[in-house]
Amino acid sequence: MEVLFYIFSAIMIVSGLGVVASRNPVTSAMCLVGSFLGLAALFIQLDAFFIGIIQILVYAGAVMVLFLFIIMLLDLKAEEKKSVNYMAFAGGLILALIFMVQLSAVLSNFEAGDVGFTPRQAQLTLDKDLAGLPESANEKLREDKLPDVHLVGRMIFTKYNFPLQVVGVLLLVSTVGVIILSKRKLS
Protein backbone atom coordinates (compact mmCIF):
# COMPACT_ATOMS: atom_id res chain seq x y z
CA MET A 1 0.00 0.00 0.00
CA GLU A 2 3.02 2.27 -0.38
CA VAL A 3 1.43 3.56 -3.57
CA LEU A 4 -1.28 5.27 -1.53
CA PHE A 5 1.35 6.96 0.63
CA TYR A 6 3.02 8.46 -2.42
CA ILE A 7 -0.29 9.49 -3.99
CA PHE A 8 -1.42 11.34 -0.88
CA SER A 9 2.00 12.88 -0.27
CA ALA A 10 1.97 14.13 -3.86
CA ILE A 11 -1.48 15.63 -3.30
CA MET A 12 -0.21 17.35 -0.16
CA ILE A 13 2.91 18.75 -1.79
CA VAL A 14 1.16 19.95 -4.93
CA SER A 15 -1.62 21.63 -2.99
CA GLY A 16 0.89 23.04 -0.52
CA LEU A 17 2.70 24.66 -3.43
CA GLY A 18 -0.65 25.87 -4.68
CA VAL A 19 -1.30 27.64 -1.39
CA VAL A 20 1.80 29.83 -1.72
CA ALA A 21 2.03 30.09 -5.50
CA SER A 22 -1.50 30.99 -6.57
CA ARG A 23 -2.46 34.64 -6.98
CA ASN A 24 -6.11 34.12 -6.15
CA PRO A 25 -6.75 33.82 -2.37
CA VAL A 26 -9.74 31.53 -2.93
CA THR A 27 -7.52 29.11 -4.86
CA SER A 28 -5.00 29.27 -2.02
CA ALA A 29 -7.70 28.44 0.52
CA MET A 30 -9.02 25.53 -1.55
CA CYS A 31 -5.47 24.22 -1.98
CA LEU A 32 -5.06 24.32 1.78
CA VAL A 33 -8.23 22.24 2.08
CA GLY A 34 -6.72 19.74 -0.37
CA SER A 35 -3.56 19.64 1.69
CA PHE A 36 -5.55 18.95 4.87
CA LEU A 37 -7.39 16.13 3.14
CA GLY A 38 -4.08 14.59 2.04
CA LEU A 39 -2.75 14.87 5.60
CA ALA A 40 -5.90 13.23 6.96
CA ALA A 41 -5.40 10.35 4.53
CA LEU A 42 -1.81 9.91 5.75
CA PHE A 43 -3.01 9.78 9.36
CA ILE A 44 -5.59 7.18 8.42
CA GLN A 45 -2.90 5.10 6.72
CA LEU A 46 -1.04 5.06 10.02
CA ASP A 47 -4.18 3.64 11.69
CA ALA A 48 -4.83 6.93 13.48
CA PHE A 49 -8.43 7.10 12.31
CA PHE A 50 -9.56 9.49 15.01
CA ILE A 51 -6.90 12.13 14.32
CA GLY A 52 -7.40 11.80 10.56
CA ILE A 53 -11.15 12.29 10.79
CA ILE A 54 -10.84 15.15 13.29
CA GLN A 55 -8.37 16.77 10.89
CA ILE A 56 -11.08 16.84 8.23
CA LEU A 57 -13.89 17.73 10.63
CA VAL A 58 -12.14 20.65 12.33
CA TYR A 59 -9.74 22.06 9.76
CA ALA A 60 -11.23 21.24 6.38
CA GLY A 61 -14.86 21.33 7.47
CA ALA A 62 -15.01 24.21 9.92
CA VAL A 63 -11.93 26.43 10.03
CA MET A 64 -11.38 26.65 6.29
CA VAL A 65 -15.05 27.31 5.58
CA LEU A 66 -14.82 30.39 7.79
CA PHE A 67 -11.55 31.40 6.06
CA LEU A 68 -13.20 31.07 2.67
CA PHE A 69 -16.13 33.07 3.94
CA ILE A 70 -13.92 35.99 4.99
CA ILE A 71 -11.85 35.86 1.80
CA MET A 72 -14.94 36.05 -0.37
CA LEU A 73 -16.13 39.18 1.39
CA LEU A 74 -12.84 40.94 0.63
CA ASP A 75 -11.80 42.69 -2.58
CA LEU A 76 -9.96 39.97 -4.46
CA LYS A 77 -9.13 42.06 -7.53
CA ALA A 78 -6.72 44.24 -5.53
CA GLU A 79 -5.06 41.19 -4.09
CA GLU A 80 -4.56 39.59 -7.50
CA LYS A 81 -2.91 42.69 -8.93
CA LYS A 82 -0.46 43.07 -6.07
CA SER A 83 3.15 42.71 -7.27
CA VAL A 84 5.41 40.10 -5.72
CA ASN A 85 7.52 41.32 -2.83
CA TYR A 86 10.91 39.85 -3.77
CA MET A 87 12.50 40.45 -0.38
CA ALA A 88 9.75 38.49 1.38
CA PHE A 89 9.98 35.80 -1.29
CA ALA A 90 13.74 35.40 -0.77
CA GLY A 91 13.35 35.42 3.01
CA GLY A 92 10.72 32.69 2.86
CA LEU A 93 12.87 30.61 0.54
CA ILE A 94 15.89 30.88 2.85
CA LEU A 95 13.81 29.93 5.89
CA ALA A 96 12.39 26.92 4.08
CA LEU A 97 15.90 25.85 3.03
CA ILE A 98 17.24 26.16 6.58
CA PHE A 99 14.32 24.09 7.81
CA MET A 100 14.98 21.41 5.19
CA VAL A 101 18.69 21.25 6.08
CA GLN A 102 17.85 20.88 9.74
CA LEU A 103 15.22 18.24 9.04
CA SER A 104 17.60 16.17 6.92
CA ALA A 105 20.32 16.52 9.57
CA VAL A 106 17.96 15.23 12.25
CA LEU A 107 16.58 12.43 10.10
CA SER A 108 20.04 11.21 9.06
CA ASN A 109 20.94 10.67 12.72
CA PHE A 110 17.61 9.11 13.57
CA GLU A 111 17.74 5.33 13.76
CA ALA A 112 14.13 4.78 12.82
CA GLY A 113 14.90 6.46 9.53
CA ASP A 114 16.61 3.25 8.35
CA VAL A 115 13.48 1.22 8.79
CA GLY A 116 11.59 0.83 5.52
CA PHE A 117 8.14 2.29 5.20
CA THR A 118 5.68 -0.31 6.38
CA PRO A 119 2.62 1.18 8.01
CA ARG A 120 1.85 -1.37 10.65
CA GLN A 121 -0.66 -1.79 13.39
CA ALA A 122 0.47 0.24 16.36
CA GLN A 123 2.20 -2.11 18.77
CA LEU A 124 0.28 -2.11 21.97
CA THR A 125 2.38 -2.27 25.07
CA LEU A 126 -0.61 -1.45 27.22
CA ASP A 127 -2.35 -3.80 29.56
CA LYS A 128 -4.98 -5.65 27.63
CA ASP A 129 -7.87 -4.66 29.88
CA LEU A 130 -8.02 -0.99 30.65
CA ALA A 131 -10.22 0.28 33.41
CA GLY A 132 -12.93 2.67 32.36
CA LEU A 133 -13.21 1.42 28.81
CA PRO A 134 -16.44 -0.15 27.57
CA GLU A 135 -16.41 -3.87 26.89
CA SER A 136 -16.41 -3.42 23.11
CA ALA A 137 -13.16 -1.41 23.33
CA ASN A 138 -11.48 -3.97 25.60
CA GLU A 139 -12.45 -6.68 23.16
CA LYS A 140 -10.67 -4.79 20.38
CA LEU A 141 -7.58 -4.41 22.55
CA ARG A 142 -7.48 -8.17 23.13
CA GLU A 143 -7.68 -8.69 19.35
CA ASP A 144 -4.69 -6.31 18.97
CA LYS A 145 -6.84 -3.66 17.30
CA LEU A 146 -6.69 -0.05 18.31
CA PRO A 147 -9.88 1.52 19.72
CA ASP A 148 -8.20 4.92 19.33
CA VAL A 149 -11.25 7.06 20.17
CA HIS A 150 -11.72 5.27 23.47
CA LEU A 151 -8.03 5.48 24.32
CA VAL A 152 -7.80 9.19 23.50
CA GLY A 153 -10.95 9.89 25.48
CA ARG A 154 -9.72 7.91 28.47
CA MET A 155 -6.39 9.73 28.41
CA ILE A 156 -7.95 13.19 28.12
CA PHE A 157 -10.56 12.70 30.81
CA THR A 158 -8.35 10.98 33.38
CA LYS A 159 -4.69 11.88 33.08
CA TYR A 160 -5.09 15.25 31.36
CA ASN A 161 -8.37 16.29 32.93
CA PHE A 162 -7.04 19.54 34.39
CA PRO A 163 -5.44 20.83 31.15
CA LEU A 164 -8.70 19.97 29.39
CA GLN A 165 -10.65 22.14 31.84
CA VAL A 166 -8.14 24.95 31.35
CA VAL A 167 -8.53 24.75 27.57
CA GLY A 168 -12.29 24.84 28.04
CA VAL A 169 -12.08 27.99 30.16
CA LEU A 170 -9.71 29.56 27.62
CA LEU A 171 -12.22 28.94 24.82
CA LEU A 172 -15.01 30.38 26.94
CA VAL A 173 -12.96 33.51 27.64
CA SER A 174 -12.24 34.01 23.94
CA THR A 175 -15.94 33.55 23.11
CA VAL A 176 -16.94 36.13 25.67
CA GLY A 177 -14.22 38.43 24.33
CA VAL A 178 -15.54 38.14 20.80
CA ILE A 179 -19.06 39.00 21.93
CA ILE A 180 -17.81 42.08 23.80
CA LEU A 181 -15.72 43.22 20.84
CA SER A 182 -18.57 42.76 18.35
CA LYS A 183 -21.03 44.69 20.55
CA ARG A 184 -19.46 48.13 20.65
CA LYS A 185 -22.13 49.72 22.80
CA LEU A 186 -22.60 48.07 26.14
CA SER A 187 -25.55 49.32 28.06
Place this chain on the structure above:
Amino acid sequence: MTELLTILYSLIEPTIKIVVLVFMVILPMVAYSVYAERRFSALLQDRVGPNRVGIPFTKISLAGLGQPMADGLKFILKEDLTPGHVRKFYYWLAPALTMVPALLTCAVLPFGGHLKLPFFDEPFQMVIADLDVGILFVFAIASLGVYGIVLAGWASNSKYPFIGGVRSSSQMISYEISLGLSVIPILMIYGDLNLGSIVQQQHEKGWALLPVTLDGFMPVFSFRDIVLLVPLLISFVIFVTSLFAETNRLPFDLPECETELVAGYHTEYSSMKFALFFLGEYAAMIIGSGFAVTLFLGGWSLPFGWGGNGEESLFWGLVAIGTFFAKVIGFILFFIWVRWSIPRFRYDQLMRLGWVFFFEIALFNILLTAGILMFFG
Protein backbone atom coordinates in the same frame (compact mmCIF):
# COMPACT_ATOMS: atom_id res chain seq x y z
CA MET B 1 3.28 -9.55 -7.68
CA THR B 2 1.37 -11.73 -5.25
CA GLU B 3 1.07 -8.75 -2.93
CA LEU B 4 -0.53 -6.72 -5.69
CA LEU B 5 -2.91 -9.58 -6.43
CA THR B 6 -4.02 -9.85 -2.80
CA ILE B 7 -4.60 -6.09 -2.72
CA LEU B 8 -6.65 -6.28 -5.91
CA TYR B 9 -8.53 -9.29 -4.55
CA SER B 10 -9.38 -7.43 -1.36
CA LEU B 11 -10.76 -4.58 -3.45
CA ILE B 12 -13.34 -6.78 -5.21
CA GLU B 13 -15.84 -6.92 -2.35
CA PRO B 14 -15.95 -3.16 -1.60
CA THR B 15 -16.14 -2.37 -5.30
CA ILE B 16 -19.17 -4.58 -5.77
CA LYS B 17 -20.82 -3.04 -2.71
CA ILE B 18 -20.10 0.50 -3.94
CA VAL B 19 -21.42 -0.18 -7.43
CA VAL B 20 -24.56 -1.88 -6.16
CA LEU B 21 -25.36 0.52 -3.30
CA VAL B 22 -24.43 3.85 -4.88
CA PHE B 23 -25.15 3.38 -8.55
CA MET B 24 -27.91 0.81 -8.46
CA VAL B 25 -29.77 1.79 -5.29
CA ILE B 26 -29.03 5.34 -4.09
CA LEU B 27 -28.95 7.08 -7.49
CA PRO B 28 -32.23 5.51 -8.71
CA MET B 29 -33.68 6.32 -5.29
CA VAL B 30 -32.62 9.95 -5.81
CA ALA B 31 -34.39 10.05 -9.17
CA TYR B 32 -37.49 8.36 -7.82
CA SER B 33 -37.66 10.51 -4.70
CA VAL B 34 -38.09 13.49 -7.03
CA TYR B 35 -40.98 11.60 -8.62
CA ALA B 36 -42.32 10.68 -5.18
CA GLU B 37 -42.10 14.31 -4.14
CA ARG B 38 -44.17 15.41 -7.12
CA ARG B 39 -46.78 12.70 -6.77
CA PHE B 40 -47.06 13.05 -2.99
CA SER B 41 -47.33 16.84 -3.15
CA ALA B 42 -50.02 16.46 -5.79
CA LEU B 43 -51.88 14.12 -3.47
CA LEU B 44 -51.63 16.62 -0.61
CA GLN B 45 -52.86 19.45 -2.81
CA ASP B 46 -55.62 17.41 -4.44
CA ARG B 47 -53.99 17.51 -7.90
CA VAL B 48 -53.08 14.68 -10.27
CA GLY B 49 -49.32 15.13 -10.61
CA PRO B 50 -47.06 13.54 -13.24
CA ASN B 51 -48.92 10.32 -14.09
CA ARG B 52 -48.50 10.08 -17.86
CA VAL B 53 -44.94 9.06 -18.78
CA GLY B 54 -44.66 5.31 -19.10
CA ILE B 55 -43.29 3.08 -21.81
CA PRO B 56 -42.49 5.26 -24.87
CA PHE B 57 -44.66 4.99 -28.00
CA THR B 58 -47.36 3.07 -26.18
CA LYS B 59 -50.31 4.18 -24.14
CA ILE B 60 -49.12 2.27 -21.07
CA SER B 61 -48.50 4.95 -18.45
CA LEU B 62 -47.51 2.89 -15.35
CA ALA B 63 -48.71 5.78 -13.11
CA GLY B 64 -45.95 8.01 -14.48
CA LEU B 65 -43.03 5.85 -13.41
CA GLY B 66 -41.14 6.82 -16.56
CA GLN B 67 -41.04 10.47 -15.48
CA PRO B 68 -37.55 10.40 -13.83
CA MET B 69 -36.03 8.90 -17.00
CA ALA B 70 -37.65 11.59 -19.12
CA ASP B 71 -36.46 14.29 -16.72
CA GLY B 72 -32.90 12.96 -16.80
CA LEU B 73 -32.92 12.89 -20.61
CA LYS B 74 -34.24 16.44 -20.65
CA PHE B 75 -31.45 17.66 -18.37
CA ILE B 76 -28.78 16.03 -20.54
CA LEU B 77 -30.18 17.38 -23.80
CA LYS B 78 -30.71 20.94 -22.55
CA GLU B 79 -28.29 23.67 -23.58
CA ASP B 80 -25.42 23.85 -21.10
CA LEU B 81 -24.91 27.56 -20.69
CA THR B 82 -21.92 29.05 -18.89
CA PRO B 83 -22.54 32.78 -18.38
CA GLY B 84 -19.69 35.07 -19.43
CA HIS B 85 -19.25 36.75 -16.04
CA VAL B 86 -18.62 33.68 -13.89
CA ARG B 87 -15.31 32.38 -12.51
CA LYS B 88 -15.13 29.34 -14.75
CA PHE B 89 -13.07 26.86 -12.74
CA TYR B 90 -15.03 27.17 -9.51
CA TYR B 91 -18.30 27.48 -11.40
CA TRP B 92 -17.65 24.01 -12.83
CA LEU B 93 -16.23 22.59 -9.60
CA ALA B 94 -19.12 23.61 -7.32
CA PRO B 95 -21.84 21.17 -8.50
CA ALA B 96 -19.44 18.23 -8.17
CA LEU B 97 -18.48 19.37 -4.68
CA THR B 98 -22.12 19.23 -3.52
CA MET B 99 -22.81 15.80 -5.03
CA VAL B 100 -19.61 13.97 -4.01
CA PRO B 101 -19.70 14.44 -0.19
CA ALA B 102 -23.38 13.53 -0.16
CA LEU B 103 -22.60 10.20 -1.79
CA LEU B 104 -19.33 9.60 0.11
CA THR B 105 -21.08 9.47 3.47
CA CYS B 106 -22.99 6.34 2.52
CA ALA B 107 -19.70 4.42 2.78
CA VAL B 108 -20.25 3.82 6.49
CA LEU B 109 -24.02 3.37 6.35
CA PRO B 110 -24.96 -0.17 7.49
CA PHE B 111 -27.73 -0.98 5.01
CA GLY B 112 -28.14 -4.54 6.27
CA GLY B 113 -26.74 -6.94 8.82
CA HIS B 114 -24.93 -9.79 7.12
CA LEU B 115 -25.61 -11.60 3.88
CA LYS B 116 -24.78 -15.30 3.79
CA LEU B 117 -24.48 -16.11 0.13
CA PRO B 118 -24.37 -19.68 -1.14
CA PHE B 119 -20.85 -20.95 -2.07
CA PHE B 120 -19.20 -18.58 0.46
CA ASP B 121 -18.19 -19.67 3.96
CA GLU B 122 -18.13 -16.26 5.61
CA PRO B 123 -21.23 -14.05 5.59
CA PHE B 124 -20.67 -10.64 4.01
CA GLN B 125 -21.14 -7.54 6.12
CA MET B 126 -23.63 -5.18 4.53
CA VAL B 127 -21.63 -1.95 4.87
CA ILE B 128 -19.00 -0.62 2.48
CA ALA B 129 -16.48 0.43 5.14
CA ASP B 130 -16.87 -0.85 8.70
CA LEU B 131 -15.13 2.13 10.31
CA ASP B 132 -14.71 2.41 14.07
CA VAL B 133 -15.16 6.18 13.79
CA GLY B 134 -18.25 5.86 11.60
CA ILE B 135 -20.28 8.76 12.99
CA LEU B 136 -17.33 11.15 13.02
CA PHE B 137 -16.61 10.19 9.41
CA VAL B 138 -20.16 11.12 8.47
CA PHE B 139 -19.93 14.52 10.15
CA ALA B 140 -16.49 15.18 8.67
CA ILE B 141 -17.48 14.40 5.10
CA ALA B 142 -20.89 16.06 5.38
CA SER B 143 -19.19 19.25 6.59
CA LEU B 144 -17.30 19.37 3.29
CA GLY B 145 -20.61 19.70 1.44
CA VAL B 146 -20.80 23.38 2.32
CA TYR B 147 -17.88 24.15 -0.03
CA GLY B 148 -19.97 23.35 -3.08
CA ILE B 149 -22.63 25.84 -2.06
CA VAL B 150 -20.21 28.58 -0.97
CA LEU B 151 -18.21 28.26 -4.18
CA ALA B 152 -21.34 28.17 -6.33
CA GLY B 153 -22.52 31.39 -4.77
CA TRP B 154 -19.16 33.10 -5.13
CA ALA B 155 -18.21 31.78 -8.57
CA SER B 156 -21.53 32.86 -10.09
CA ASN B 157 -20.33 36.42 -9.54
CA SER B 158 -23.76 37.99 -9.16
CA LYS B 159 -25.80 39.20 -6.24
CA TYR B 160 -28.59 36.70 -5.58
CA PRO B 161 -26.39 33.61 -5.80
CA PHE B 162 -23.85 35.23 -3.50
CA ILE B 163 -26.42 36.08 -0.83
CA GLY B 164 -27.85 32.59 -1.19
CA GLY B 165 -24.42 31.03 -0.78
CA VAL B 166 -23.57 33.10 2.30
CA ARG B 167 -26.92 32.33 3.89
CA SER B 168 -26.61 28.66 3.18
CA SER B 169 -23.14 28.31 4.60
CA SER B 170 -23.97 30.14 7.82
CA GLN B 171 -27.08 28.01 8.15
CA MET B 172 -25.17 24.79 7.61
CA ILE B 173 -22.41 25.71 10.05
CA SER B 174 -24.95 26.68 12.71
CA TYR B 175 -27.00 23.53 12.43
CA GLU B 176 -23.99 21.24 12.22
CA ILE B 177 -23.41 22.10 15.87
CA SER B 178 -26.84 21.08 17.09
CA LEU B 179 -26.75 18.05 14.80
CA GLY B 180 -23.48 16.92 16.36
CA LEU B 181 -24.60 17.63 19.92
CA SER B 182 -27.89 15.79 19.46
CA VAL B 183 -26.06 12.58 18.55
CA ILE B 184 -23.89 12.58 21.67
CA PRO B 185 -26.55 11.00 23.97
CA ILE B 186 -26.71 8.06 21.54
CA LEU B 187 -22.93 7.67 21.72
CA MET B 188 -23.02 7.85 25.53
CA ILE B 189 -25.66 5.15 25.74
CA TYR B 190 -24.10 2.72 23.26
CA GLY B 191 -20.48 3.57 24.05
CA ASP B 192 -19.39 3.12 20.46
CA LEU B 193 -18.87 5.20 17.33
CA ASN B 194 -19.20 2.26 14.98
CA LEU B 195 -22.60 2.47 13.29
CA GLY B 196 -22.70 -1.29 12.70
CA SER B 197 -22.33 -2.12 16.37
CA ILE B 198 -24.84 0.58 17.36
CA VAL B 199 -27.42 -1.13 15.14
CA GLN B 200 -26.42 -4.57 16.43
CA GLN B 201 -27.04 -3.39 20.01
CA GLN B 202 -30.40 -1.96 18.98
CA HIS B 203 -31.21 -5.27 17.32
CA GLU B 204 -30.55 -7.12 20.56
CA LYS B 205 -32.14 -4.71 23.07
CA GLY B 206 -34.78 -2.97 20.97
CA TRP B 207 -34.51 0.29 19.04
CA ALA B 208 -33.30 3.46 20.67
CA LEU B 209 -36.82 4.88 20.48
CA LEU B 210 -38.58 1.54 21.09
CA PRO B 211 -36.51 -0.24 23.74
CA VAL B 212 -38.80 -3.24 24.05
CA THR B 213 -38.20 -6.83 23.01
CA LEU B 214 -40.84 -9.53 22.95
CA ASP B 215 -40.38 -12.86 24.70
CA GLY B 216 -43.25 -14.78 23.14
CA PHE B 217 -45.98 -12.23 23.75
CA MET B 218 -44.48 -10.83 26.95
CA PRO B 219 -42.81 -7.44 26.52
CA VAL B 220 -39.33 -7.29 28.07
CA PHE B 221 -37.82 -3.93 28.93
CA SER B 222 -35.64 -2.34 31.55
CA PHE B 223 -36.62 0.69 33.59
CA ARG B 224 -33.36 2.45 32.61
CA ASP B 225 -34.19 2.26 28.90
CA ILE B 226 -37.66 3.68 29.50
CA VAL B 227 -36.22 6.67 31.43
CA LEU B 228 -33.61 7.15 28.71
CA LEU B 229 -36.45 7.61 26.21
CA VAL B 230 -36.83 11.21 27.45
CA PRO B 231 -33.37 12.46 26.34
CA LEU B 232 -33.50 10.26 23.25
CA LEU B 233 -36.79 11.76 22.12
CA ILE B 234 -35.38 15.27 22.60
CA SER B 235 -32.29 14.21 20.63
CA PHE B 236 -34.43 12.78 17.87
CA VAL B 237 -36.47 15.97 17.47
CA ILE B 238 -33.31 18.13 17.37
CA PHE B 239 -31.55 15.72 15.00
CA VAL B 240 -34.42 15.57 12.53
CA THR B 241 -35.05 19.32 12.57
CA SER B 242 -31.36 20.05 12.09
CA LEU B 243 -31.33 17.53 9.27
CA PHE B 244 -33.98 19.59 7.50
CA ALA B 245 -31.77 22.66 7.89
CA GLU B 246 -28.61 20.83 6.83
CA THR B 247 -30.19 19.54 3.64
CA ASN B 248 -31.73 22.96 2.87
CA ARG B 249 -35.23 21.55 2.78
CA LEU B 250 -38.38 23.44 3.56
CA PRO B 251 -39.23 24.82 6.15
CA PHE B 252 -35.57 25.89 6.20
CA ASP B 253 -34.80 26.35 2.49
CA LEU B 254 -33.78 30.00 2.97
CA PRO B 255 -30.71 29.75 0.68
CA GLU B 256 -32.95 29.27 -2.34
CA CYS B 257 -35.96 31.17 -1.07
CA GLU B 258 -37.63 32.09 -4.37
CA THR B 259 -39.48 35.17 -3.25
CA GLU B 260 -36.30 36.84 -2.02
CA LEU B 261 -33.39 35.33 -3.90
CA VAL B 262 -34.72 34.02 -7.27
CA ALA B 263 -33.15 30.55 -6.94
CA GLY B 264 -30.33 31.26 -4.51
CA TYR B 265 -26.89 29.84 -5.16
CA HIS B 266 -27.87 27.94 -8.29
CA THR B 267 -29.53 30.87 -10.09
CA GLU B 268 -26.81 30.97 -12.77
CA TYR B 269 -26.72 27.23 -13.39
CA SER B 270 -28.45 25.38 -16.18
CA SER B 271 -29.03 21.85 -17.48
CA MET B 272 -26.96 19.05 -15.93
CA LYS B 273 -25.01 21.33 -13.56
CA PHE B 274 -28.29 22.50 -12.05
CA ALA B 275 -29.42 18.88 -11.94
CA LEU B 276 -26.33 17.98 -9.90
CA PHE B 277 -27.28 20.54 -7.23
CA PHE B 278 -30.83 19.31 -7.31
CA LEU B 279 -29.84 15.66 -7.07
CA GLY B 280 -27.17 16.41 -4.46
CA GLU B 281 -29.90 17.83 -2.24
CA TYR B 282 -31.99 14.69 -2.63
CA ALA B 283 -28.97 12.42 -2.12
CA ALA B 284 -28.17 14.27 1.10
CA MET B 285 -31.80 13.84 2.14
CA ILE B 286 -31.79 10.08 1.47
CA ILE B 287 -28.52 9.49 3.27
CA GLY B 288 -29.55 11.79 6.13
CA SER B 289 -32.73 9.71 6.48
CA GLY B 290 -30.52 6.64 6.46
CA PHE B 291 -28.55 7.97 9.42
CA ALA B 292 -31.63 9.04 11.35
CA VAL B 293 -33.00 5.52 10.88
CA THR B 294 -29.65 3.96 11.84
CA LEU B 295 -29.16 5.97 15.00
CA PHE B 296 -32.68 6.20 16.38
CA LEU B 297 -34.94 3.67 14.66
CA GLY B 298 -32.87 0.52 14.76
CA GLY B 299 -31.32 0.59 11.28
CA TRP B 300 -31.86 -2.74 9.56
CA SER B 301 -33.38 -4.48 12.59
CA LEU B 302 -37.01 -5.46 12.93
CA PRO B 303 -38.86 -4.12 15.99
CA PHE B 304 -39.02 -6.13 19.27
CA GLY B 305 -35.81 -8.04 18.48
CA TRP B 306 -37.55 -10.16 15.83
CA GLY B 307 -35.57 -11.86 13.09
CA GLY B 308 -31.82 -12.23 12.89
CA ASN B 309 -28.86 -10.29 11.63
CA GLY B 310 -28.39 -12.58 8.64
CA GLU B 311 -25.33 -14.43 9.95
CA GLU B 312 -27.27 -17.69 10.04
CA SER B 313 -29.46 -17.61 6.99
CA LEU B 314 -29.78 -15.75 3.71
CA PHE B 315 -33.48 -15.10 4.37
CA TRP B 316 -32.97 -12.88 7.45
CA GLY B 317 -30.13 -11.09 5.68
CA LEU B 318 -32.46 -10.11 2.86
CA VAL B 319 -35.20 -9.18 5.33
CA ALA B 320 -32.73 -6.87 7.13
CA ILE B 321 -31.84 -5.06 3.88
CA GLY B 322 -35.53 -4.77 3.01
CA THR B 323 -36.34 -3.42 6.49
CA PHE B 324 -33.64 -0.78 6.21
CA PHE B 325 -34.81 0.54 2.87
CA ALA B 326 -38.46 0.41 3.92
CA LYS B 327 -37.62 2.61 6.92
CA VAL B 328 -35.59 4.99 4.76
CA ILE B 329 -38.42 5.34 2.26
CA GLY B 330 -40.84 6.01 5.11
CA PHE B 331 -38.53 8.73 6.38
CA ILE B 332 -38.22 10.31 2.92
CA LEU B 333 -42.01 10.43 2.68
CA PHE B 334 -41.98 12.21 6.06
CA PHE B 335 -39.52 14.76 4.63
CA ILE B 336 -41.83 15.37 1.68
CA TRP B 337 -44.91 15.55 3.88
CA VAL B 338 -43.28 18.26 6.04
CA ARG B 339 -42.15 20.22 2.99
CA TRP B 340 -45.68 20.53 1.66
CA SER B 341 -47.37 21.23 5.00
CA ILE B 342 -45.23 23.77 6.88
CA PRO B 343 -44.54 27.33 5.72
CA ARG B 344 -41.00 28.68 5.44
CA PHE B 345 -39.26 30.25 8.43
CA ARG B 346 -37.82 33.77 8.33
CA TYR B 347 -34.04 33.90 8.32
CA ASP B 348 -33.68 35.47 11.78
CA GLN B 349 -36.16 32.91 13.17
CA LEU B 350 -34.03 30.15 11.70
CA MET B 351 -30.83 31.41 13.31
CA ARG B 352 -32.64 32.03 16.60
CA LEU B 353 -34.01 28.50 16.61
CA GLY B 354 -30.58 27.04 15.94
CA TRP B 355 -28.49 29.06 18.34
CA VAL B 356 -30.87 30.04 21.13
CA PHE B 357 -33.03 26.93 21.43
CA PHE B 358 -31.48 23.81 19.89
CA PHE B 359 -27.92 24.48 20.99
CA GLU B 360 -28.87 24.95 24.64
CA ILE B 361 -31.43 22.16 24.70
CA ALA B 362 -28.92 19.76 23.15
CA LEU B 363 -26.29 20.70 25.74
CA PHE B 364 -28.77 20.25 28.57
CA ASN B 365 -29.82 16.95 27.04
CA ILE B 366 -26.25 15.64 27.23
CA LEU B 367 -26.17 16.56 30.91
CA LEU B 368 -29.52 14.83 31.45
CA THR B 369 -28.34 11.65 29.72
CA ALA B 370 -25.15 11.63 31.76
CA GLY B 371 -27.21 12.04 34.94
CA ILE B 372 -29.53 9.16 34.06
CA LEU B 373 -26.63 6.90 33.08
CA MET B 374 -24.86 7.75 36.34
CA PHE B 375 -27.99 7.13 38.41
CA PHE B 376 -28.56 3.67 36.92
CA GLY B 377 -24.87 2.85 37.05
